Amino acid sequence: MKNIEKKIESLIKKSKKIKSLTKIRRSSIKAFKEKHGYKPDLNTPKSFNEKLLFRKLNQRSILRSFSKYACKYSAREYVKSKTGPEYLVPLITVVNTPEEFSLSSLPQKFIMKATHGSGWNYIVRDKTAENEAQLKHLIEAWLSCNYSLNFTGESQYEDIQPRVVIEELLTDESGRVPQDLRFHCFGKGGKQKIVIQVDSSRDEEITRSHFDENWNELDVAIKYPRPDAPPPKPGNLDSLLTVAKSISSEFDYSRVDLYSLGDKIYFGEITFLPINAQGKFTPSTMDFTFGGWLSGFNLTKDPLLKRYIR
Numbered sequence: 064m065k066n067i068e069k070k071i072e073s074l075i076k077k078s079k080k081i082k083s084l085t086k087i088r089r090s091s092i093k094a095f096k097e098k099h100g101y102k103p104d105l106n107t108p109k110s111f112n113e114k115l116l117f118r119k120l121n122q123r124s125i126l127r128s129f130s131k132y133a134c135k136y137s138a139r140e141y142v143k144s145k146t147g148p149e150y151l152v153p154l155i156t157v158v159n160t161p162e163e164f165s166l167s168s169l170p171q172k173f174i175m176k177a178t179h180g181s182g183w184n185y186i187v188r189d190k191t192a193e194n195e196a197q198l199k200h201l202i203e204a205w206l207s208c209n210y211s212l213n214f215t216g217e218s219q220y221e222d223i224q225p226r227v228v229i230e231e232l233l234t235d236e237s238g239r240v241p242q243d244l245r246f247h248c249f250g251k252g253g254k255q256k257i258v259i260q261v262d263s264s265r266d267e268e269i270t271r272s273h274f275d276e277n278w279n280e281l282d283v284a285i286k287y288p289r290p291d292a293p294p295p296k297p298g299n300l301d302s303l304l305t306v307a308k309s310i311s312s313e314f315d316y317s318r319v320d321l322y323s324l325g326d327k328i329y330f331g332e333i334t335f336l337p338i339n340a341q342g343k344f345t346p347s348t349m350d351f352t353f354g355g356w357l358s359g360f361n362l363t364k365d366p367l368l369k370r371y372i373r
Contacts, residue, residue, distance in 0.1 A: 087216030
């Protein structure tokens with residue numbers, strides 16, 4: 064319960080601070096230099112993180128056009144149109160206000176996801192152990208925040224209608240949440256290059272592996288260290304790749320998150336600026352290798368950008 068209270072306190076505090084585009088630009092460049100150790104080249108970006116930062120700061124119109132795909136609710140309709148409804152986690156309800164939330168109407172376990180941000184999730188494994196008033200307070204805090212203007216400056220979240228989707232909680236036979244498989248998709252139209260990211264945790268320590276489409280491990284660590292032994296290849300890898308390519312086919316770059324539970328595949332979310340362009344690569348040369356795979360990345364600046372950046 065204390066963890067929820069800390070989250071709520073942080074959300075309420077930050078929701079009162081609207082960041083101007085100038086402040087977002089300055090703080091983003093400063094954070095990039097601190098994280099990566101060099102000043103980003105925003106005229107001719109070459110590394111993966113430089114290109115992501117270029118998009119964040121210079122292509123707000125492109126990112127805002129991605130809102131319906133970044134939204135945890137409207138993305139469901141897009142995925143349904145691309146792959147079919149069988150890849151969607153069953154939806155229980157959508158909450159527009161805290162007053163609409165009622166534990167008595169929900170199953171014993173479920174997951175809550177704010178539609179308009181990243182990482183705003185809460186898992187309920189046993190609703191009898193939860194405090195309804197506190198969960199309503201968390202929902203209220205989520206709904207009061209603009210993830211873009213209050214937090215990271217990522218424009219794809221700026222125009223999303225604040226809501227909370229409540230979905231069935233997927234678990235395996237031992238009660239564990241299925242592994243999150245993240246597909247970095249470079250290029251459009253079914254000809255994408257794919258890098259597969261697998262996050263694992265043990266004793267609260269996160270490790271991260273990266274593979275090519277044939278499950279050959281890449282010699283790279285991004286933000287988190289690699290595990291001592293790589294995770295096993297999923298038995299349905301070909302199907303996972305097919306689904307990821309279908310969902311990502313409209314974008315020059317996206318990361319498509321999927322879950323694999325037995326033979327079943329479920330959609331998680333679509334991300335356009337992973338780690339907010341602050342994912343440190345080891346070795347750093349791989350940042351430029353990934354950047355080279357963004358060969359079709361649009362580097363045209365918004366024509367009205369100078370009006371807003373002072």
